[in-house]
Amino acid sequence: MTPGRTEAEVVLRLDGITKRFGALTANDAVSLTLRRGEVVALLGENGAGKTTLMNILFGHYVADAGEVEVFGQPLPPGNPRAALASGVGMVHQHFTLAGNLTVLDNIRLGTEGLWSRSYGGAREKVERLSRDFGLAVHPDAKVGRLSVGERQRVEILKALYRDARVLILDEPTAVLTPQESEALFATLRKATALGLSVIFISHKLHEVMAIADRCVVLRHGRVVGEVDTHATDKGALAALMVGGELSLPRAEAREPGAVLLRLEGVSTPGRGAAPGLQAVTLELRAGQITGLAGVSGNGQAALAEIVGGLALPASGRILVKDTPVTRWTPGEALARGVARIPEDRHHQGSIADFDLTENAVLEAYRTRFSQRGWMNWRAARGFAEEIISRYDVRCPGPSTRIRLLSGGNMQKLILGRAMAGGPKAVGPTIILANQPVRGLDVGAIAYVQGQLIAARDRGAAVLLISEDLDEIMGLSDVIHVMSEGRLSPAFARGTMAARDLGLWMAGQKFEDAHAA
């Protein structure tokens, strides 16, 4: 902590911001100040209004009431240009880069006039910034080819290029690996040392404790608490967020049942930089959670495609309850009781301009919400309402377009759809949960994990793919590790230390096992 931070110059002041969407009050008289060189974490449940508040600050939305002041100057509402000009830079929850342009062009985009082609000092400036802030990316690389972590660096560079003095980061670490998150924090520390200020939104409390000076907690659109990070702890923050005590569920050991899904020597071709599967043999048993640990991009996507019915193995077999499958499509997988929570909720899991009802019945409209080709919209709507209330999806109602939902609430709807039993009304027997709690708040995480455990206790076989070792170790009955498309042997609960898992993840143990 820098001494005397409280005296540092106020760079940003939000005063009494209120924003309503129909009957829903997303922000209710929110006030917030940010000082020079400070990192303020904005916390709150899914749908608490964090993104909305930042969108108002940045001029994407116009507030119904309240004012924004940057460096003592009032900011005209609804004008992102003015926000940029006054030194506010935003990195959105969902990136906004053009994949077919180079890094440099993306960064310049919008700063140069429509017709100008000269690069001026742009390249030098970008190179200087990426040196100063530790943001390594190649200026001439096509953005479409970059990893998620690199894209985020481009977004930050873009903000810095426009001389941002206040950086807003909306859930920047949700899509990053732990290593990439560390690198991001190093960048943020450099930035604050240079006098920039940061607003940081995250659901991961350990990150907040590590990087933020102060936390502002929103609940139902209202500020319910403001604490100095060094005067609090994770438990207290979580309690503030959800308004009560909360404990993450832990799965107790159970006797596993029959094998429900078996992959036998499954291999798939690699795709670009992503490795394919290499002779993977995997058993998912009834009443068991199988955790799949590993750094993302090591074949998890390929495995998820196989289990979810999106791809057929180039060699090897898939057996459902001991019978090899011949036809294997998403519809076939669903019909055989495979429920899928996809990693990419925006492109795979939902249709942005469909409303909640239409999204809720996407997987089961044929069998449960239609008769002889006629949709039964009344039943569909009832089903959506049921998911909304059971899974606490915060939204104005079932006819809201899903694109307007906060990220976490979208995820809850998809979870509800998967759990409510696919084409037949019975619960799923095999659950593929690919990063199921990404972007969820602590309360929702506890709920989702509790649901996965409950499904297991009802006899479902769960495959949990996650990069979060704590999540894997807390929930899984058996753990596999993936590295470069290879699958480690199964380790039973409690037989594996985090350190050993780390060695498997790095690929080291695979070499050892091979040599032995």
Place this chain on the structure above:
Amino acid sequence: MRLEPIANPSPVRRLGLPVLALVATLGVAMLLALVAGANPFAVLGQIATGALGSRLAVLETLNRATPLIFTGLAVAVAFRAKLWNIGAEAQLYAGAIMAVVLGTGALGSPWVLPVSALAAMLGGAALLLGPVLLKTRLGVDEVVTTLLLNFIMLLFVSYLLEGPMKDPGGMGWPKSTPLIPEARLPRIVDGLRLHWGFALAILAAVVVWVIQTRTTLGFEIRAVGQNPEAARFAGMPVNVVLVKTALLSGGLAALAGWSEVAGLKGHLSSDLSPGFGYTGIIVAMLALLHPLGVVVTAIFVAGIFVGSDAMSRAAGVPTYIADMLLATALLFMVLAILLTKVRVVRG
């Protein structure tokens, strides 16, 4: 200058802009009339009275709207699924050919009408089946294949009219043998020129609307159009949906040609369609792909054509003004629709 999305466009914006587009279109029309040396107000007035001024004019407009409703529906159905069927013109002729094949004596009353309508739809559907299979199997762009089929089909029709279908009593004119009376669509009211094809077109619009909003197929078509990846993930048979969409679209376009032959002309000629297939794209886009909206915009577009014909005879302004009018109407409407979603900001 930049474009900035508007989260919740106000009703003023949503309704006002299309109206403004219409006003701007009229402005351009008046300018064109002025250039042609006529009195702009008189020209507009003559177009209006030519299209709607008398019972005869109204019926003529509705007659002209009939094929446009069918082709507009065909395009609207396909475009919803992001299947870019530019070949309604060819499918129209497929339907017309079927009307002649079955309507010149091969079948008699009472079967000839329903059977030839069905055969027409099958013909149009079959014509679109090739391009859609090339698309789903090999990734061939359907814009190219359907567009090229239009030219192939027109040449094929010329061949038929010079050869197998040539009317022996046609005195050398390239037209087909006329339909037998039983194969003709009767008039809705005796003595008035409006035939049952118009009623059928309205019915088709309602059916398409019901399909889109109430059936699983409609749900699938919309899902596949909006996000094919999510549709596939959810277990929808994306390619099957595209094929079904194509069959429906091709069938609808074919009904345009069938009803022109069976309802209006009584024979096939190579000038049966003055580009109804292409104008159907304008009709569908102006209607924002809404099947009931297609009826309205088809009548509007037909009115401009019919009205311009009458105006041209009276004021001596070329009928090309109708094409210019439609083109500007479409451009302004597309712009208006864009501007309901985004605003232009300086800087």
